[in-house]
Amino acid sequence: MExxxxxxxKEAVKIIYNSDVKDDLIQIQETRKDFKGDFTLVxxxxxxxxxxxxxxxxxxxxxxLTKNFPAVSGFxxxxxxxxxxxxxxxxxxxxxxxxxxxxxxxxCKVSEPETILVExxxxxxxxxxxxxxxxxxxxxxxxxxILSGCGHRVIKTNIVNDRGIHICKSMLAWxxxxxxxxxxxxxxxxxxxxGKYYVLFEKNYxxxxxxxxxEGMDEAEAKNAxxxxxxxxxxxxxxxxxxxxxxxxWKMMNSWVYAGFDETYKKLGVDFDKIYYExxxxxxxxxxxxxxxxxxxxxxxxxxxxxxxxTPDGLDQKLLLRSDGTAVYMTQDLGxxxxxxxxxxxxxxxxxxxxxxxxxxxxxxxxxxRMGYKWADGLIHFSYGMVELPEGRMKSREGxxxxxxxxxxxxxTTAKExxxxxxxxxxxxxxxxxxxxxxxxxxxxxxxxxxxxPKKNMTFNPAESIDFNGxxxxxxxxxxxxxxxxxxxxxxxxxxxxxxxxxGVKAGTKEIELIKLLRKFSETVSAAAAGYSPALIxxxxxxxxxxxxxxxxxxxxxxxxxxEIRNFRLILSKVTSEIIHSGMWLLGIEMPERM
RNA sequence: GGUUCCGUAGCUCAGUUGGAUAGAGCAACAGCCUUCUAAGCUGUGGGUCGAGCGUUCGAGCCGCUCCGGAAUCACCA
Numbered sequence: 001m002e003x004x005x006x007x008x009x010k011e012a013v014k015i016i017y018n019s020d021v022k023d024d025l026i027q028i029q030e031t032r033k034d035f036k037g038d039f040t041l042v043x044x045x046x047x048x049x050x051x052x053x054x055x056x057x058x059x060x061x062x063x064x065l066t067k068n069f070p071a072v073s074g075f076x077x078x079x080x081x082x083x084x085x086x087x088x089x090x091x092x093x094x095x096x097x098x099x100x101x102x103x104x105x106x107x108c109k110v111s112e113p114e115t116i117l118v119e120x121x122x123x124x125x126x127x128x129x130x131x132x133x134x135x136x137x138x139x140x141x142x143x144x145x146i147l148s149g150c151g152h153r154v155i156k157t158n159i160v161n162d163r164g165i166h167i168c169k170s171m172l173a174w175x176x177x178x179x180x181x182x183x184x185x186x187x188x189x190x191x192x193x194x195g196k197y198y199v200l201f202e203k204n205y206x207x208x209x210x211x212x213x214x215e216g217m218d219e220a221e222a223k224n225a226x227x228x229x230x231x232x233x234x235x236x237x238x239x240x241x242x243x244x245x246x247x248x249x250w251k252m253m254n255s256w257v258y259a260g261f262d263e264t265y266k267k268l269g270v271d272f273d274k275i276y277y278e279x280x281x282x283x284x285x286x287x288x289x290x291x292x293x294x295x296x297x298x299x300x301x302x303x304x305x306x307x308x309x310x311t312p313d314g315l316d317q318k319l320l321l322r323s324d325g326t327a328v329y330m331t332q333d334l335g336x337x338x339x340x341x342x343x344x345x346x347x348x349x350x351x352x353x354x355x356x357x358x359x360x361x362x363x364x365x366x367x368x369x370r371m372g373y374k375w376a377d378g379l380i381h382f383s384y385g386m387v388e389l390p391e392g393r394m395k396s397r398e399g400x401x402x403x404x405x406x407x408x409x410x411x412x413t414t415a416k417e418x419x420x421x422x423x424x425x426x427x428x429x430x431x432x433x434x435x436x437x438x439x440x441x442x443x444x445x446x447x448x449x450x451x452x453x454p455k456k457n458m459t460f461n462p463a464e465s466i467d468f469n470g471x472x473x474x475x476x477x478x479x480x481x482x483x484x485x486x487x488x489x490x491x492x493x494x495x496x497x498x499x500x501x502x503x504g505v506k507a508g509t510k511e512i513e514l515i516k517l518l519r520k521f522s523e524t525v526s527a528a529a530a531g532y533s534p535a536l537i538x539x540x541x542x543x544x545x546x547x548x549x550x551x552x553x554x555x556x557x558x559x560x561x562x563x564e565i566r567n568f569r570l571i572l573s574k575v576t577s578e579i580i581h582s583g584m585w586l587l588g589i590e591m592p593e594r595m
Numbered sequence: 596g597g598u599u600c601c602g603u604a605g606c607u608c609a610g611u612u613g614g615a616u617a618g619a620g621c622a623a624c625a626g627c628c629u630u631c632u633a634a635g636c637u638g639u640g641g642g643u644c645g646a647g648c649g650u651u652c653g654a655g656c657c658g659c660u661c662c663g664g665a666a667u668c669a670c671c672a
Contacts, residue, residue, distance in 0.1 A: 024612085027612090027614080029611095029614075032615065032616090034615090034616075035615080040614090040615085042614060042615095044614080044652060044653075047652085054652090078615075079615065080614085080615085080652080080653090081614080081615060122672095124672075161672060164671080164672065165671080165672095166671080166672075278672090303670090305670065314597090314598080315598085315668090316597090316668065319669080319670055321670090322670040323670065324670080326670085328669090328670070328671085328672085329671075329672050332672090354666090355599080355600065355665085355666060355667090356665095356666055356667065357666090357667085357672095358598085358599055358600080358666075358667065359598075359599080359666090359667050359668060360667085360672095362598085362599085383599090383600085385600080385601080385665085385666090386665075386666080388665095390606090393665095418634070419634090422632090422633095422634070424632065424634095440634090451608075451609085452607090452608065452609095453608085453609085455600070455601085456600085456601065456608090457600085457601070457664095457665065457666090458607085458608090459606090459607065459608095461606085461607070461621095464606085464607065464620095464621070467620090467621070467634095468634050469620080469621080469634060469635090470619080470620040470621060470634095471607090471608080471609090471619065471620045471621085472620085472634085474634055475620095475634065475635085477634085478632080478634045478635075479634095479635085481632070481634095482631080482632055482635080483631095485631065485632055486631050486632095487631095488631095489631055490631085523611085524611090527611065531611090535608095535609090536611080539608090539609060539610095539619090542609090542619080542620090543609090543619090546619080549635060549636070550635095550636070550637095552631080552635080552636090553627095553635070553636045553637085554636085556630075556631070557631060558631050559630065559631070573631095594632085595632085595634075
C-alpha cells in the first residue's frame with residue numbers, strides 16, 4: 001500500500017512541480033488517531049520542490065491524488081501534514097485478500113534464506129535451572145520460531161557445560177555425604193538432587209575456610225588450602241586422566257541432571273536439534289590455538305601459557321591456554337565455533353547468552369577474525385539483560401534464586417485457582433482442565449518475560465506475574481477463546497464459517513481500525529526477525545487483542561441482522577484469531593480453545 | 596580508570612528509519628453483565644521523556660558533556 005502511494009506521490013510531484021524525488025524524501029506514516037485520515041504524507045521534505053508553503057503543497061498533492069487514484073477518497077492538510085483518506089472499498093478489498101491467505105506467516109518469508117544456528121540454554125550440570133535460564137530458553141526458542149517462520153534454515157543447539165571444577169564439587173559432596181542417595185531413593189528430581197550436593201559442598205567448604213582463617217591463615221590462602229578444595233582439585237585431575245571411578249560417578253550424576261533438565265525443557269516447550277557437550281569440545285580448541293601460535297598470531301609467555309594480544313582491537317591481552325596446558329572457556333568456544341562452521345556452513349551463529357558476557361563474545365569474534373576466519377562476521381551475540389527481583393539481584397547465598405520448576409508450578413497453580421473461581425470449565429474432564437491451566441500458566445509466564453525488550457534488564461515481580469489482567473498472556477488467550485466461543489455459537493446456529501462470503505459491505509471505523517492492525521502483522525514479524533526481538537510480536541499481539549476486545553464490546557456479531565455484515569464480522573474475527581494464534585505461536589505460547 | 600548497555604507516570608513496560616497534543620498495564624477513584632465468555636469494556640487523575648548544550652523546519656529517538664544505575668575488564672565458566 002505504502003509503496004503504491006509512494007509511486008503516486010512521486011508521479012504527483014513530477015507532474016505538478018516537474019521534479020524527480022528520491023524515495024526517502026517521501027515519508028508516509030499512519031495517521032494519528034486524533035486526526036481524520038488513514039495515511040499521512042509528511043510534506044516538509046517536499047518544500048524544496050514546491051517552493052511553496054507546506055499547506056499549499058499538501059493541498060496540491062492531495063488534490064492530484066484524489067483525482068487520479070481511486071483508493072484515495074479524500075484528504076485534509078494540517079500544518080505540514082497531508083492526511084489521506086482511503087476509500088472504504090479499498091479496505092474491504094484488501095481485507096478479502098488477507099482473509100484468503102492460507103498462512104499469515106507465509107507472507108513474511110525472506111527472499112534469501114540463510115542457515116542460522118541458534119545456541120541457547122547452555123546450562124551447568126551442577127545446579128537446576130532458574131529464572132535467568134527461563135528468559136534465555138524462551139528467547140532462544142522464540143527466535144528459532146521467528147527466524148524459521150521467515151524461511152531461514154535454523155538449527156537449535158545447546159552447549160552443556162558438563163565439566164570443570166564446579167561439577168566436581170557436587171560429585172565430591174555426594175561421595176562424602178550422599179550415602180548412595182539417588183533420584184529414585186529420594187524422590188527428588190535429578191537436577192535438584194545434584195544441586196543439593198553442590199550447596200552442601202559450599203556450606204562445608206565455607207566452614208573449613210572460616211576455621212583456617214580463625215587459626216590465623218590469610219583468606220585467599222585458606223580458600224586454596226581447605227581440605228575440600230584440595231580433594232576437589234584432585235578429583236578434577238583424576239577426571240581429566242580418565243580415572244574409571246570418577247568418570248563413572250560423573251556419568252551417573254550427569255545422567256540424573258539430564259533427566260531433570262529434560263523434564264523442565266519439556267514443560268517450557270523448548271527443544272534442540274543438536275546438543276554439544278563441553279567435555280567433547282574442550283580439546284578441539286587447543287589445536288586451533290596451537291596452530292595460531294605457529295602462525296605467530298598468538299604468543300607464548302615465559303611460564304609457557306599462551307596469549308593473544310588484542311590491544312590493536314581495543315581489547316586486552318587474553319589467555320588461551322594455561323601454563324599447565326589446559327583449556328579455558330575461550331579455548332573451547334573457539335573450537336566449538338570452528339566445528340560448527342565445518343559441520344553446518346552457517347551464515348549466522350546466534351549465541352543467546354546474557355549481557356554479562358558481552359566482552360567474551362567481542363573477544364571471540366576478534367580472535368576468529370584475526371585467525372582468518374571470514375565467517376566470524378556471522379557470529380552474533382544475542383545479548384539479553386538480567387532478570388532481577390524487586391529487592392535486587394538473585395543471590396544464591398541469600399536464597400533468592402527463583403527456581404524454574406517452582407515458578408512453573410506456581411504459575412499453573414495460580415491459573416488453576418483463578419479458573420476455578422470463575423468456574424467456566426465445569427463441563428470439562430479433570431484432564432482437559434489441567435491442560436488448560438497449564439496453557440494459561442505457561443502463557444502468563446512466557447508472555448511476561450517475552451514482552452520486555454531483550455536487551456534490557458527486567459524486574460520479575462512475583463505478585464505482578466500472577467495477575468492475569470491487562471497486558472498479559474492470559475488477556476490475549478482470553479481474546480482468542482472469546483472468538484472461538486463466537487464460532488461455536490455460530491456453528492450451533494448452522495453457520496459454517498469456512499464457507500461464508502461477503503461482497504460489498506460498508507466497514508465501520510472500528511472495523512477498519514482492526515483491518516489496519518491485521519495488516520501490520522507481517523511487517524511486525526519481519527521487524528522482529530531483523531532486530532531479533534520477540535518483544536515486538538508480543539506487544540503487537542497485545543495491541544491487536546485490545547483492539548478486538550473493543551470491537552467485540554461495541555458490536556454484535558451473530559446478532560447482526562444484515563447477513564453480509566454478519567459474515568464480514570465473522571471473517572474479521574476469524575482472521576484476528578488466526579493472526580493472534582500465529583503471533584503467539586512465534587513466541588512459543590500455546591492457546592487454549594476455552595478458558 | 597577503559598569498554599558495553601540502561602535511565603520515559605508511584606510501580607512494570609511500549610514508543611518502527613527523527614514528525615503532529617509522548618502511550619498501555621498495574622495501583623487509586625467512578626461507571627457498564629436479561630444480549631456472542633466481565634481474565635472484558637468506558638471514563639477520571641497521574642510526565643520539565645535523568646540534566647544541560649548542539650544539529651534540524653521538527654528531537655524521547657541523532658551528536659557532545661555531565662549525573663545515576665547495571666555488567667565486564669580472571670591461569671572461573
